[in-house]
Amino acid sequence: AEDLAADIGATRSAEGLEVLYARERVVLAAAANDCTAIDTLVTDFENEEQLREDADRSVRLGYDGKLAIHPAQIGPINEAFTPSAEEREWADRVFEAKREADAEGRGVFAVDGEMIDAPLIARAERIRNRAEAAEER
Numbered sequence: 001a002e003d004l005a006a007d008i009g010a011t012r013s014a015e016g017l018e019v020l021y022a023r024e025r026v027v028l029a030a031a032a033n034d035c036t037a038i039d040t041l042v043t044d045f046e047n048e049e050q051l052r053e054d055a056d057r058s059v060r061l062g063y064d065g066k067l068a069i070h071p072a073q074i075g076p077i078n079e080a081f082t083p084s085a086e087e088r089e090w091a092d093r094v095f096e097a098k099r100e101a102d103a104e105g106r107g108v109f110a111v112d113g114e115m116i117d118a119p120l121i122a123r124a125e126r127i128r129n130r131a132e133a134a135e136e137r
Helices: 001-006 019-034 046-063 073-082 085-103 119-136
Strands: 110-111 115-117
Touching: 001 019, 001 085, 019 046, 073 110, 073 119, 085 110, 085 115, 115 119
Parallel strands: none
Antiparallel strands: 110 115
């Protein structure tokens, strides 16, 4: 992102809005080509708050991981990419409800009052995969 910002004459900010489009394009291209999307690094390795905010943004954008420039960044990055207990519980409820719906021949089902369809099942699967990866660390 630093190189891109320099190439286009942008000034990097903590929010990273000047490279947001490029970051989104990386996620879309990776998904379209069944590739892993790894986000760029935070160069200020002493600014843990900025790193945590940026890593959380990486997760929300759909990245699978994030580069680190310093060993001190590994823990906060891993924390950001590890699903919360609430996310894991939601994913478990989705898969349990899906099993019940499949057994009853229903294509549509709800969890916590929300209709669950293919995109949300995929989200639950992604949460499960991230949780399993976190357990392997």
